[in-house]
Amino acid sequence: MTAIVEVTQTDSGPLVNASRFRAAHQSDWEGLDLLLTRMEKRSVRSLTDEDILALPLLYRSALSSLSVARETSLDRALVTYLEQLCTRAYFQIYGVPTSAVRQIRQFFARGWPIAVQALWRETVACFLLTVAGAVAGYWLVASDSSWFYSIIPNAIAGGRDPSASVETLRATIYGKQESGMLATFAVYLFTHNSQIAIFAFALGFAFAVPTVLLLVYNGLMLGAMLAVFAQKGLGFGFAGWLAIHGSTELFAIMLSGAAGIRIGMAVAFPGRAARTEAAVDAGRSAAIAVAGVVCMLLVAGLLEGIGRQTIQSDAMRYGIGIAALAGWLGYFYLPRRRA
Amino acid sequence: MRWPFRRRSTSVASLHRNFLTPEGVDLRLELGSAGARATAFLLDALILLLTLIAVTIFVALMGYAGARAEIFSILWLVGFFFLRNGWFILFEMSGRGATPGKRLLGLRVVARDGARLTGGAVIARNALREIEVFLPLSFLGMQASQSAADGFLTLFALSWSGIFLFFPLFNRDRLRVGDLLAGTWVVNDARSKLGTDLTVSERDQPSRIFSEAALNLYGIYELQTLEEVLRKGREDAIATVAATIRYKAGIADDGDDDGFLSDYYAALCVRLERGIMIGRRRENKNTGSH
Numbered sequence: 325m326t327a328i329v330e331v332t333q334t335d336s337g338p339l340v341n342a343s344r345f346r347a348a349h350q351s352d353w354e355g356l357d358l359l360l361t362r363m364e365k366r367s368v369r370s371l372t373d374e375d376i377l378a379l380p381l382l383y384r385s386a387l388s389s390l391s392v393a394r395e396t397s398l399d400r401a402l403v404t405y406l407e408q409l410c411t412r413a414y415f416q417i418y419g420v421p422t423s424a425v426r427q428i429r430q431f432f433a434r435g436w437p438i439a440v441q442a443l444w445r446e447t448v449a450c451f452l453l454t455v456a457g458a459v460a461g462y463w464l465v466a467s468d469s470s471w472f473y474s475i476i477p478n479a480i481a482g483g484r485d486p487s488a489s490v491e492t493l494r495a496t497i498y499g500k501q502e503s504g505m506l507a508t509f510a511v512y513l514f515t516h517n518s519q520i521a522i523f524a525f526a527l528g529f530a531f532a533v534p535t536v537l538l539l540v541y542n543g544l545m546l547g548a549m550l551a552v553f554a555q556k557g558l559g560f561g562f563a564g565w566l567a568i569h570g571s572t573e574l575f576a577i578m579l580s581g582a583a584g585i586r587i588g589m590a591v592a593f594p595g596r597a598a599r600t601e602a603a604v605d606a607g608r609s610a611a612i613a614v615a616g617v618v619c620m621l622l623v624a625g626l627l628e629g630i631g632r633q634t635i636q637s638d639a640m641r642y643g644i645g646i647a648a649l650a651g652w653l654g655y656f657y658l659p660r661r662r663a
Numbered sequence: 664m665r666w667p668f669r670r671r672s673t674s675v676a677s678l679h680r681n682f683l684t685p686e687g688v689d690l691r692l693e694l695g696s697a698g699a700r701a702t703a704f705l706l707d708a709l710i711l712l713l714t715l716i717a718v719t720i721f722v723a724l725m726g727y728a729g730a731r732a733e734i735f736s737i738l739w740l741v742g743f744f745f746l747r748n749g750w751f752i753l754f755e756m757s758g759r760g761a762t763p764g765k766r767l768l769g770l771r772v773v774a775r776d777g778a779r780l781t782g783g784a785v786i787a788r789n790a791l792r793e794i795e796v797f798l799p800l801s802f803l804g805m806q807a808s809q810s811a812a813d814g815f816l817t818l819f820a821l822s823w824s825g826i827f828l829f830f831p832l833f834n835r836d837r838l839r840v841g842d843l844l845a846g847t848w849v850v851n852d853a854r855s856k857l858g859t860d861l862t863v864s865e866r867d868q869p870s871r872i873f874s875e876a877a878l879n880l881y882g883i884y885e886l887q888t889l890e891e892v893l894r895k896g897r898e899d900a901i902a903t904v905a906a907t908i909r910y911k912a913g914i915a916d917d918g919d920d921d922g923f924l925s926d927y928y929a930a931l932c933v934r935l936e937r938g939i940m941i942g943r944r945r946e947n948k949n950t951g952s953h
Contacts, residue, residue: 340862340932341940353857364759387688396939398932400887401858401894408854411690418685419773421756421780431782439783511737515744519793522748526794529840587844604775604846611787611845 342397349389353409356382360409363416367423383413431612436619439612440656446582446589450539454578457543458550465551475548484549490556497558497565498636510629517573517625518618521580525614528584531592535584542577564638567645569628575652576620583610583617620652680836682777694837695770695849706764711746718742747797751789756782761852771852775836784845791841799824861893862929871926877912878934884947886935889928 359379362370371379390406397403421427440447464471469486476485484496520538527534553562590606591599627648635641678694695703722739726732754762760771760780772788774780802820831837842848881889892900905920908927917923938945 340929340936342932342936343860343862346857346860350857367758384686387684387686391688396936398883398886398935398939399860399862400890401855405855405857407691410684410688411692412852412854414684414690414777415760415771415773416758418777419780420758420760421782421785424756427756427782435783508733508736508740511740515740518744518748522790522793523798526791526798529791529794529844600843600846603844607787607844608781608783608846611790612783614790615782615786 342393342399342402345389345392345397346402349385352382352385353389353406356386356413357409360412360416364412379413379417383410383417386410386413431615434660435612436616437656437660439609440579440616442609443579443582443586443613444657446585447578449585450578450581453536453539453581454543454546454574457540458547459543461544461547461549462551462554463547464544465548466555469552469555472548472552475544480545484552486552486555488552490558493553493556493558494561497553497561506633507629510625513628514621514625517576517621521576521617521621522614524577524580525583525587525610525617528581528586528588528610529591530588532585532588535581535588539578539581546574561638564641564645565632568632568635568641569624569645571645571649572620572627572652573624575649576617576624579620580614580617583613586610623648678837684777692773693851695768695851697831697837699768699770699851700765700831700837700849703762703764703768703770706767707750707762710763711750714746715743748789751792752785755785755789756780759852765849769851769853770849772847773850775846775848780847784847788839788841788845788847791839791844795827795830795840796824858894861890861925862932870929871923873912873914873927873930877908877914877927878931880908880911880948881931882945882947882950883935886928886931889924889931893924893928 355378359371359375359382368376386406387410390403390410393399393403393406422430461475464475465486472481472486482496484493524535524538527538550559550562553559587603587606587610590602594602597605627644631644632641635644678696680692680694682690682692684690718739722735725735751762755772759766760773765771772780772785774784799820802823803817827840831839831842834843836842836848838848889904892904901920901924905924906916908914909916909923914923935945
């Protein structure tokens with residue numbers, strides 16, 4: 325026993341295993357640390373080919389160092405350091421999202437249409453809810469025009485109410501509006517509608533009830549407006565005025581509603597899957613659909629801001645509206661390969 | 664006999680979670696604490712607000728100068744929209760998986776199953792923030808602006824946001840509603856430098872030699888506490904600990920607390936490590952000495 329003590333005292337090398345272990349591997353750990361810092365600051369592309377080849381080796385050696393250190397070393401700072409290093413490396417290697425460009429390409433090529441396809445049942449339900457709301461709104465206002473005021477707030481009506489003259493109503497559809505803030509208005513509509521769409525999605529979490537109400541109300545407003553114009557013989561023109569951007573916008577609203585209903589249903593009726601698993605599945609794919617809805621609303625805003633005011637003929641308006649709808653339907657529902 | 668409730672209560676309090684890599688090593692992730700996450704969010708919100716104010720002032724000045732007011736108002740609208748929705752989403756989709764606020768607090772967003780964090784997950788967890796924070800906020804704002812202080816509605820908005828705000832405290836994994844739905848959680852992403860090796864003596868003088876009895880006093884737990892004291896390097900703590908050990912081991916005071924503790928640490932480390940090598944792990948001073 326004393327002999328051993330003598331040897332370790334005279335030999336000025338490290339006394340403990342942990343020290344020898346450190347000396348042998350520390351340069352590897354520091355190399356990995358350096359690579360990780362570069363990846364976190366910039367991206368994988370900042371690494372040379374040599375670094376990329378070295379990365380998995382350094383990662384595995386750090387992992388095995390961690391296992392060894394946990395079993396044999398009493399140096400807690402060392403174990404903590406290795407845990408943090410390995411965790412960072414793990415998330416750089418397995419956990420980080422793919423590059424932005426690739427994600428965007430993937431989103432438009434497959435992610436978005438497939439997410440929308442997966443929502444087809446809910447989309448049909450949202451379509452029916454909107455139609456039911458519109459029929460109810462139309463019927464209510466047609467039978468008693470005072471209903472209009474309780475359905476549509478004054479700020480939105482903007483003078484387009486049952487008491488307005490035919491000329492005033494015609495002017496809102498065909499007349500050239502003062503084009504000063506036209507683009508601003510279109511952008512405002514885009515951001516406002518997008519925010520509502522995101523709400524409709526998020527509110528779905530409350531077992532889809534608020535989302536359903538939102539859709540029915542949207543339909544009610546549509547029907548009430550239509551009734552006002554139809555009573556003055558302007559129904560066809562109003563529908564055309566609406567169709568040019570409405571086919572995109574209403575479709576987008578139905579999709580965001582569908583996304584909301586999807587997560588609400590997953591939370592309420594998870595089926596055979598565990599509740600959280602069902603919620604996660606629904607949440608992720610519905611969120612992709614909602615990101616797509618924002619893109620659709622951008623298109624709708626452009627159509628509204630530029631197209632609606634410059635294109636005055638009914639036929640053109642219907643043509644553009646129907647073409648846009650056909651385009652969306654084709655893009656979403658034409659069959660595509662699944663990964 | 665094992666008391667069933669005791670074990671459970673400790674596991675609930677702990678924020679450490681097992682996290683097995685494909686290589687089979689448990690990384691033992693630590694979840695971000697509720698306080699750290701709230702602070703990170705407030706920091707982000709503050710940065711957003713300040714940016715918004717700066718941009719608004721800029722736009723107002725440009726509008727005042729008459730330079731294409733329309734373009735600036737469009738920029739403001741789009742800017743506001745992207746700040747509100749894009750800030751969290753774009754930062755969390757980047758390599759660090761964290762907004763600037765989370766980075767400062769040493770947090771990052773991670774998929775619960777350890778897979779790649781997808782864009783869909785990031786969008787889902789942040790879209791839900793709309794109903795957690797912004798909906799009740801705008802609700803209250805609307806109330807205030809109409810000065811129609813409807814007590815019931817205000818109460819409703821407050822309890823609504825209360826439910827969502829405190830949601831993370833009512834589940835084991837500190838999940839927000841957004842996390843729950845996106846399959847993510849927020850973990851600590853702290854990073855420390857590898858500290859110096861305390862067992863390697865940097866001084867020239869020969870180290871002290873301790874008796875068996877002195878080294879038999881403590882176990883691993885005490886050793887690691889001693890390590891913490893030495894690494895922190897606070898004079899008063901070192902003096903107290905040194906005095907305690909000297910008293911228990913019956914060693915005379917030589918006036919060099921620092922050196923004494925370093926030597927004792929190294930000697931104890933050698934002894935306990937050798938114990939481990941031959942299968943005798945002594946967890947703390949109360950478990951049997953060998």
